Amino acid sequence: MQSNARTSLFWTWIALGTMLIWAYLPTMANLFDEWMHVPQYSHGFLVPVFSAYLLMQRKETHFGMGQSMPWIAFPVMLVALVCRVISGWIAFPWLDGFSLLVFLTGAxxxxxxxxxxxxxxxxxxxxxxMIPLPHRVEVMTGSTLQTLATHSSTFFLQVLGQPALSEGNTILVQEHKLEVANACSGLRMMMTFAAFCFAAVLLIDRTRLEKALILASCIPIAMITNVFRIVGTGMAYLYLGPTSGISETIHDLYGWLMMPIGLGLLMFELWILRNLLLTPTPRKTR
Incomplete structure (x- = not known):
C-alpha cells in the first residue's frame, strides 16, 4: 500500500510539472527573447542555472520535509493564476513572469x-x-542613471584637467561631443551586479548588517564602473580623435573591462567588511 501511495504521488507531481511547463512555455519564450536581444538582461540565461546551484548547495542544510499545506498552497497558486489573467488583460508581461515565482512558492x-x-x-x-523590469520603471531608472553618469563623468574629466561641460546627456570636451546614450546609462551593470550581490548574500555567512551593505552596494558599483568607461572613452577621444579606429577599440575594451572591475570592487568590499566588522570575543571571567 505504501509503495502504491508513493507511485501515485510520483505521477501526480510529474503531471503537475508537465502542466506547469505547458502553462508557462509562452512566458519562458518571451523571457528568452528578452535575454537574447536586450543587453541589460543578457545575464538571464545564468539565473536559472544559479538557482539550481543554490538548491544543490543547500542540500547539506536541508530543513527536512514538512507536512503538506494545501490550505495555504492552493490560495497562493490561485494568486499566481489571477496574476496571469491580469497580465494578459492589461498587457503587463512583468506580472506574468512574477506569477511563476508565486506558483513555485505555492508548489x-x-x-x-x-x-x-x-x-x-x-x-x-x-x-x-531573470524577469525584465516593467517598461516604465526601466525608462525612469535608465534616465536617472543616464543623467547621473553624465554629470559624474563630467566632474571626473574636470578633475583630470579637461575643460568638460555637460549639456543634457552630452559631454562637451574641447571641440568634441561625447554622447552618453541609453546603453551607457549603467542600467545593465546595475541589474547584473544586483544579481551578483544578492547571490553573494545567499552564499556567504555574514551578519545582517554586512549583507545589507553588500546589497546596497550594487548601485554605486554599477555607477563607478560606468563612469570609468565614459571617462576612459572621453580621454581616448581627446588624445586619439573620435574617428580613430584605436579609440573605438578602446571604447569596446572599456565595455569588456566593466565586469571584472565591478567584480574586483565587490571582492574588495567583502575584504573590507571582513576586516572592519569584527565579531567581539567573549571576556574571560576570573
Missing part, C-alpha cells in the same frame, strides 16, 4: 510545507533577476 508549500519552503525560497527568490 513548495504543497510539496513539503513551510520546512520545504525554507529550503527552496533562496532559489525561488533569485529567479526574480
Amino acid at each position: 513548495s508549500l504543497l510539496y513539503g510545507g513551510m520546512k520545504f519552503l525554507r529550503y527552496t525560497w533562496p532559489a525561488i527568490a533569485f529567479l526574480f533577476f
